Amino acid sequence: MSTKRTRGKDQTSRRQLSGQLSGPLRRFLATESGSAMLLVAATILALLWANSPFSDAYEALWDVGASLQIGGVGLEMDLGHWITDGLMAVFFFVIGLEVRRDLSVGELTDRRRVVLPVFAGIGGLVVPAMLYLLIAPGGEAAQGWGIVIGTDTAFLLGTLALVGPSISTQLRVFLLTLTVVDDIVAVTVIGVVYSDAIDVGAVLIAAAATAALVVLGRVGVWRTWPYVLVALIVWLATISSGLHASIAGMVAGLLIPSFAPGRDAVEGAATHFRAFRQSPMAEVGRSAKDALVRAVPVNERMQLILHPWVSYVIVPVFALANAGVDLRGGLLTEALASPVTWAVVAGLVAGKFLGIGSFAFGGAKVGLGRLPQGVGPGQALGGAALSGIGFTVSLLIIGLAFETPELQDKATVGVLIALVIASALGWVVFRLAAVLHGETAAGLPTVLSRSVDPGRDHIRGSVSAPLTLVEYADFECPFCARATGVAKEVREHFGQDLRYVMRHLTLPEVHPRAETAAAAVEAAAAQGQFWEMHDLLFAHQDQLELEDLAGYAGHLGLDVELFLRDVDEDLHAAHIREDVADAEASGARGTPTFFVGTQRHIGPFDAQSLIAELEASRRSGAGTGQAGGTALP
Structure with a gap:
């Protein structure tokens, strides 16, 4: 035992x-x-x-x-x-x-x-x-x-x-x-x-081939063989030079x-593979392979x-x-x-x-x-x-x-x-x-640092549901948008047995409009429409400028003046920073990051993987994420 x-x-x-x-x-x-x-x-x-x-x-x-x-x-x-x-x-x-x-x-x-x-x-x-x-x-x-x-x-x-x-x-x-x-x-x-002694002529050839590698990368060459060929020339010239x-x-x-x-490249590869599934022909298969390699x-x-x-x-x-x-x-x-x-x-x-x-x-x-x-x-x-x-x-x-x-x-x-x-x-x-x-481990935390709080967190589903799925997301992250659809499939699978929680993990270094988008969804939440704005932002990830956000607020029937004032004055910045701090304390380093109950999900975040882990947590009784509070209306 x-x-x-x-x-x-x-x-x-x-x-x-x-x-x-x-x-x-x-x-x-x-x-x-x-x-x-x-x-x-x-x-x-x-x-x-x-x-x-x-x-x-x-x-x-x-x-x-x-x-x-x-x-x-x-x-x-x-x-x-x-x-x-x-x-x-x-x-x-x-x-x-x-x-x-x-x-x-x-x-x-x-x-x-x-x-x-x-x-x-x-x-x-x-x-x-x-x-x-x-x-x-x-x-x-x-x-x-x-x-x-x-x-x-x-x-x-x-x-x-x-x-x-x-x-x-x-x-x-x-x-x-x-x-x-x-x-x-x-x-x-x-x-x-x-x-050894340097051959200047060979050094110049190596330098020219090195410059060619830079050009290949700049123009976006995606096939492997041109890089291999030029790298081989760099190697041969370097040996000849004495270096x-x-x-x-x-x-x-x-x-x-x-x-x-990129999201477009990944989606393009998926589209080509769906086409091959429908028409398993050699030329369609080659196009699917090229699309996957290019991604x-x-x-x-x-x-x-x-x-x-x-x-x-x-x-x-x-x-x-x-x-x-x-x-x-x-x-x-x-x-x-x-x-x-x-x-x-x-x-x-x-x-x-x-x-x-x-x-x-x-x-x-x-x-x-x-x-x-x-x-x-x-x-x-x-x-x-x-x-x-x-x-x-x-x-x-x-x-x-x-x-x-x-x-x-x-x-x-x-x-x-x-x-x-x-x-x-x-x-x-x-x-x-x-x-x-007591230094027995040197890894990132794997446990959710702050329990789900129905009075603070944004929850879809019954607050008292036996299963909890927490996602740390960034509205400009293309794979979070993809994961949003995955989360929807997971919610449909479990129905009222699952509560889904979304928290912010903005990555401004790579997604410059993420913090503004997070402020916008919190401003919408102040007027009772967090999830409506949430869905709109993920549906329009390439349109997250302030004027776009104002348009979404108008579309949802929000008080646009109040909405813009909330965003402009950073009234919800503390909430967003708390989420980001919680993410770091929980070991999340990128988006999307999921927690099943209180445990960080490790591995693929497709719907079947998340469903399997949630089912396992249900069998073990570890999927609640410390549920508490009263049911939301």
């Missing part, structure tokens, strides 16, 4: 964990976390192979030549360089795609939430590099300061899943924002500091456009294809090729006595821990921002500790910074030691945070 209860609790935790983030970011986290064990396996295999009687075969494998010829033009490199210059360019391309998506429509669109993790990320770059230079001897060894500036996102997230809080979505977002800074700076360092290919991958990824799917940004389509390859093939293959250090012949003893090894360990473990921790808390103290909601100070320090897992980027820079094999091997040993120590330190910090400060 207890085992079943524990399993159910774990499943709920995982469900809450995955549902607190946007779909693309959720897929990214799941893929990267899932590949962590494969990375560990590849690393162990590389070490065993390099220290086995077959170590010569291990070394010889990466020296095997491979060429790509198209007509009279070709590119020839050994297998090791194909991995570092080819596959790792794809790795950084995917990172660039994710950064661009987050800057355009994801977690980094709210710049207020970005400042503190970016500032902490700067600390996680400066302090490690300084510690390395303080410990490492001069000469060639001093060139390895770039080894300690990067963080391996895949290992970081995988280790966080193993040693971190049971629910860690907010901490993950904070750490991902840190790694954005790491990745951009690391690629810049690789491209500028660790590149490291990683910079080509990152820059190209950053220039692949991302956007929130999804090319950035996310590329991520969907490339993320599994990067996580399950490219990064493990890179680890297999670079983590194999032959520790026989006294190398391990020499490495443990080498200042280079301990400079790497100190830079990654102590540098990241102190740099990120001090800059995060210092930035919060001077008002640059605050830790994400649900993340405690101890959890932030635990994340800082895990950021000392450099691995992929560190191993890449080792091969670029040092020409001497002995230095490369000693630095690699340092990276592997840092991986173990950083993971252990993170585990200790997270356990202490949980025991001493």
Whole structure:
């Protein structure tokens, strides 16, 4: 019995964990976390192979030549360089795609939430590099300061899943924002500091191809192949120029456009699919497919294809090729006595821990921002500790910074030691945070912060209905309009057994007329016609200027002068702000967000999904949303 209860609790935790983030970011986290064990396996295999009687075969494998010829033009490199210059360019391309998506429509669109993790990320770059230079001897060894500036996102997230809080979505977002800074700076360092002599002509070709990527995005090209072709030209020109290919991958990824799917595009795709359902002909099917593809940004389509390859093939293959250090012949003893090894360990473990921790808390103290909601100070320090897992980027820079094999091997040993120590330190910090400060979870709230109040909230249906559905909405959000129809279908299904509550979550940064529309519906509510105005506003989302709102008030027979005075004087601003504050306290970050009873709905918000969850809440007796008060007339 207890085992079943524990399993159910774990499943709920995982469900809450995955549902607190946007779909693309959720897929990214799941893929990267899932590949962590494969990375560990590849690393162990590389070490065993390099220290086995077959170590010569291990070394010889990466020296095997491979060429790509198209007509009279070709590119020839050994297998090791194909991995570092080819596959790792794809790795950084995917990172660039994710950064661009987050800057355009994801977690980094709210710049207020970005400042503190970016500032902490700067600390996680400066302090490690300084510690390395303080410990490492001069000469060639001093060139390895770039080894300690990067963080391996895949290992970081995988280790966080193993040693971190049971629910860690907010901490993950904070750490991902840190790694954005790491990745951009690391690629810049690789491209500028660790590149060969520069061929100006090839640089100009790469720049022209980069400009072509910008043009493709500006003119709205939606097919994938033009971006792939131009990105390939950027990569080839970058290799020819003497710059490291990683910079080509990152820059190209950053220039692949991302956007929130528009209502017109989504509705157009639905229309084409309905046409195909009625006329299942090849040309109609092709039109439906094109309409669907056009509605999804090319950035996310590329991520969907490339993320599994990067996580399950490219990064493990890179680890297999670079983590194999032959520790026989006294190398391990020499490495443990080498200042280079301990400079790497100190830079990654102590540098990241102190740099990120001090800059995060210092930035919060001077008002640059605050830790994400649900993340405690101890959890932030635990994340800082895990950021000392450099691995992929560190191993890449080792091969670029040092020409001497002995230095490369000693630095690699340092990276592997840092991986173990950083993971252990993170585990200790997270356990202490949980025991001493009760920091057991680092996710957004999932419970409605304020109970439904019939004297304040706007309710459709019987106030004493056994089931409650609360929606946080924005009148300019195209998918809220869509969800309004969904909510209607749900209400029709349950009849008098359901009360539907609408609360405001205005998003003025993306919907500039949302606050005025919210004020208008509250002004109409003051004259007893909230739901009538509510339906009109969603029916005319593209017409929400003040004169439009006045026209709707006249159409409903309201006192237009009183209505406009209420809107102009912001008489209902406090009510709207309270709703927005309640939404944030309840873990709602976008619109529409639904609560079934008091629990935030996670996953699709189509009618069938909401109906299924409401039925489940009825069976469990958890769907009331703390009903109370008397029935409305």
